[in-house]
Amino acid sequence: MVNIRALDPSASPLDYFGSELRRKREAAGLTQKELGAIIFCTGSLVGQIETTLKVPTREFAERADAALMTDGFFSRLVGLVLRSQLPTWFQPYAELEARATYVSTYQAQMVYGLLQTEAYARAVLATGMPDQLDELVAARMERQRILTREQPPLTWVVLDEAALHRPIGSREIMRAQLAHLLTFQLNRSVRVQVLPFEAGEHASLVGSFNALRFDDHPEIVYTxxxxxxxMSASPDTAREAALRYAHLQASALSVEDSAALITRVMEERYAHTSAPDERAVA
Incomplete structure (x- = not known):
């Protein structure tokens, strides 16, 4: 049976997306099943998205735009929908991150979210045992779109070497993640440095932090x-963070040497291996 539950479009971005999808589908004279057939999904999924039981992916939004000839309406809206799936306390930071012209981060435990592969992100986010893991993963992938926009922020990442060695997910996931990090050597707006174990004590033993800079907004430090x-916009905090980050960059390997270390760890620690032959040998 078709779900015709009433929606309040003003309740949330997800409700607005669902109500508009229903309205524009009906205006096109299509049933949920017919629209699903056009965009290669089930009518049930269309109904679940219309009634906010499922969160749309960007691919779904783009296909809906093409099928309903809505001139990119759903593609523009889906970013807001996915961002709304982030934890409430994180959403203000994500909004500022999307506006930043310069992002710098030191990560002590894991690869920075903007540089994570989908499989790595899923393994990381699953540790919090969330009810809506798929939605959180989709939201994290959506955040990464700032790196591919026409004018991306300059993004400088210092990763502790521990992040390369800590096995997140599986050997295959880690190998793919480290290979992904290496692809940023070709990206002029992203720089990755590794803080090696041999650096010993350093300027941020207390943990990870991010700094965001803007053209028209005070610098933000996030922990x-x-x-x-x-988040803090205190000038004193920003100066302290900048000083500590400068020390971290000075202690870290160069971008080129960092890539060499990432490659070495990828090959030595996460190399492709054949399944062991478990037959006993006399």
Whole structure:
């Protein structure tokens, strides 16, 4: 049976997306099943998205635009929908991150979110045992679109060597993740440095932090604890973060030497291996 539950378009971006999808589908004279056939999904999925039981992917939005001839309406809206799936405490940071002209980060434990592969992100996010893992993964992938826009932010990442060695997910996931990091050597707006173990004590032993700079907004410093994130626009905090980051960059390997280390760890620690022959040998 077709679900005709009433929606309040003003309740959330997801409700607005669902109500507009229903309205434009009906205006086109299509049933949910017919629209699903056109965009290569089930009518049930169309109905679930219309009633906010499922969150649309960017691919779904783009196909809906093509099928309903909506001139990119759903493709523009889906970014807002996916961002709304982020934890409430993280959404203000994500909005500022999308506006930043310069992003710098030191990551002590794992690969920075903007540089994560989908499989790596899924393994990381699953550790929090969320109810809507697919939605969180999609939202993280959506955040990464700022790196491919026409004028992306300059993004400088210092990764602790520990992030390369900590096995997240599986050997295959880690190998793909490190290979992904190497692709940024060809990206003029992204720079990755590794802080090697041999650097010893350093300027941010207390943990990871991000800094965002803008053309028309005070610099933001962002940190996280076990429960939530914290942003500060204090000039003193920004100066302290900048000083510590400068020390981290000075202690880190060059971009070229960092790539060599990433390659070495990828090949030595996460090399492709054949399944072991478990037959006993006399």
């Amino acid at each position: 996280e604890d076990l429960i939530s994130g914290h």
